[in-house]
Amino acid sequence: MxxxxxxxxxxxxxxxxxxxxxxxxxxxxxxxxxxxxxxxSWSGLVVENTYVASQEFNGKAAAMRAMASSGISGDLLLRRDVIQYDIHNRDGSPAVVDDVTLTFRRPVGDREDFALALTKTSEGHFEAKHRIEGGDWIVETVSRRDGVTVMHEARRIDTAEFGQ
Known part of the structure; x- marks a missing residue:
């Protein structure tokens, strides 16, 4: 064969x-x-000047430790088109704060970033009407009393956690 x-x-x-x-x-x-x-997709910019940021680091770290030891904390709640933020003392009583500003940033990219000044509805309770697009966000919260920062925190959220 x-x-x-x-x-x-x-x-x-x-x-x-x-x-x-x-x-x-x-x-x-x-x-x-x-x-x-x-x-x-991303500017790559974290800080404008890395040298200046490094020089300011210890002061900022001390301020953050002082804020953490104060016992003041906040709770963020997103519902459809309403954003609520409650700030309270260690014992649960409402913290005395004049204004709260939220800055929403995407983890990657800066085209959708925005800041909101919340309206005080009662002592320790603030809210604003704004539609939040779905997905991951880094939310930076700054609370002030008499122009002095009382609470400054940043947290990463996924709108799915809030049923968005």
């Missing part, structure tokens, strides 16, 4: 050139795509 092998012809230098060009075209195409996506 004889078996016949049918081939499509010899593998030539032209075939090898096509393989090499196709390989590098894919590599370059992927690199260009990743570079474009990276440059359009």
């Amino acid at each position: 004889r078996s016949q092998v049918i081939t499509g012809g010899p593998f030539t230098g032209r075939h090898m050139l096509i393989v090499i060009v196709a390989f590098f075209a894919v590599v370059i195409g992927v690199n260009v795509t990743m570079a474009v996506l990276a440059s359009t």
